[in-house]
Amino acid sequence: MKIIACYSNKGGVGKTATSVNLAYASAMSGKRTLLCDLDPQGASGFYFRIKPSRKLKDRAFFKDVERFVDAIRASDYDNLDLVPANLTFKDFDIFLSRMKNSRSRLKKALKAVGGDYDVIILDCPPNISLLSENVFKTADRVVVPVIPTTLSLRTLDQLYAFFDENGYQKKKLLPFFSMVQLSKKLHKESMLTLRKKYKNLLKSYVPFSTEIERMGVHRAPVTTYANKNSMGNVYAKMWKDIEAKAGIL
Numbered sequence: 321m322k323i324i325a326c327y328s329n330k331g332g333v334g335k336t337a338t339s340v341n342l343a344y345a346s347a348m349s350g351k352r353t354l355l356c357d358l359d360p361q362g363a364s365g366f367y368f369r370i371k372p373s374r375k376l377k378d379r380a381f382f383k384d385v386e387r388f389v390d391a392i393r394a395s396d397y398d399n400l401d402l403v404p405a406n407l408t409f410k411d412f413d414i415f416l417s418r419m420k421n422s423r424s425r426l427k428k429a430l431k432a433v434g435g436d437y438d439v440i441i442l443d444c445p446p447n448i449s450l451l452s453e454n455v456f457k458t459a460d461r462v463v464v465p466v467i468p469t470t471l472s473l474r475t476l477d478q479l480y481a482f483f484d485e486n487g488y489q490k491k492k493l494l495p496f497f498s499m500v501q502l503s504k505k506l507h508k509e510s511m512l513t514l515r516k517k518y519k520n521l522l523k524s525y526v527p528f529s530t531e532i533e534r535m536g537v538h539r540a541p542v543t544t545y546a547n548k549n550s551m552g553n554v555y556a557k558m559w560k561d562i563e564a565k566a567g568i569l
Contacts, residue, residue, distance in 0.1 A: 321434040322568050325442040325459035327452065330475040333465040334498040336363040337532050337542070338555075339443035342463070344541035345559035347400035351438040351568070354392065356430070357405040358412070358455070359445040365404030368395050369539050377408035379415040382425040385432040392433070397541075401437075409445075416450040426454035439568060448482060456488045461566045465498035465526070468510035476514075494565055496558065497525035522565070524558035527551075 326339040336359070343355040357364040365372055373391035380387045393402050416422040430440055444455050456462065466476050476495055483490045495518060501507050515521055526532070531546040538545050546552045562568070 321437055321440065322461075322566050323430065323440045323442065323459045324562060324566060325444055325455045325462045326465070327442075327444040327455060327462050328446055328465055328475070329448055329452075329479055330472055331446040333467050333472060334526065334532070335446065335465055336367070336443055337535060338463065338465050338498065338526070339441055340364055340367045340535070341541050341543065341555035342559055342562070343400060343402075343441045344397060344543060345555045346439045346441065347397055348543075348556070349559065349563075350399065352399050352436065354401050354403065354433065354437045354440045355443065356403040356440055357443045358409060358451065359443055360405055360407050360409040361445075362405040362407075364443045365393075365402060367535055367539055367541070368402055368404075370395065370402050370404050372404035372406035374406070376403075377406060378411065379419070381409070381412070382415065382419065382429050385429075388429055388432060405443075412451045413449045416454070422450055423453050423457050426451070427458040430458065453486075456483065456492070459492060461494050461562065462492050463522075463562060464493055464495040466495050466514070467499045468497050468507040468514070470506075470510075473510060473514060476518075480518075491520065494520060494522055494562065496522035499528045500525050501528045520565075522558060522561045524554070524561050526554055526558070 326335050328335050343353050346353040355364055370393045375387050376391035391403055395402055419425055466472050497511055529551050531551045532542050535542055542551050
């Protein structure tokens with residue numbers, strides 16, 4: 321089992337869209353895939369038309385294996401299940417702070433279902449907290465969407481610095497460019513600069529697209545309705561790139 325987190329310490333960069341589409345790409349490649357939504361907004365569940373469990377709340381997520389397993393929902397797609405988030409997930413940091421070995425709790429929770437899946441994808445909230453530190457410790461790779469603009473690049477630098485200062489493995493980080501508009505000079509210049517600075521950037525990038533924005537209308541992964549010559553193959557190519565980097569067989 322491999323755990324792939326989709327994380328950014330900046331909001332509005334396409335994190336949930338990436339999580340949903342990579343989970344779909346993983347499942348379509350034949351991998352038994354679980355998408356675990358850690359963001360209390362619950363957008364991943366919304367995209368898949370799945371309502372969250374009312375029982376999976378508070379510390380039950382981390383300590384009650386039976387409730388965690390019961391909260392798993394099947395999607396409409398083969399090989400793809402989901403643990404949808406609910407609003408009580410906003411208090412995860414409070415409960416983690418009261419638990420022993422708080423930075424290992426997420427790993428223990430996921431281990432309970434690890435034998436049933438080849439890949440677990442984590443859709444993470446955009447902040448640095450006890451929960452995100454659990455993610456950094458647990459995930460095999462952390463996929464980071466980066467818009468090629470000044471503020472987004474700054475937050476990526478901050479994330480690398482945080483990993484360095486706190487002893488997390490920087491090789492886990494797999495940044496990629498999101499919402500790219502090659503018609504903009506700033507985007508092209510920023511991409512060139514960052515590729516020189518961070519060698520681990522994924523080759524694939526996601527262009528800005530109204531088709532991705534319409535995921536909320538279709539409530540489905542973009543590949544299921546987009547033209548294959550436009551956005552249809554973008555995430556499938558990215559998933560192959562991640563598979564190679566993470567050693568997913």
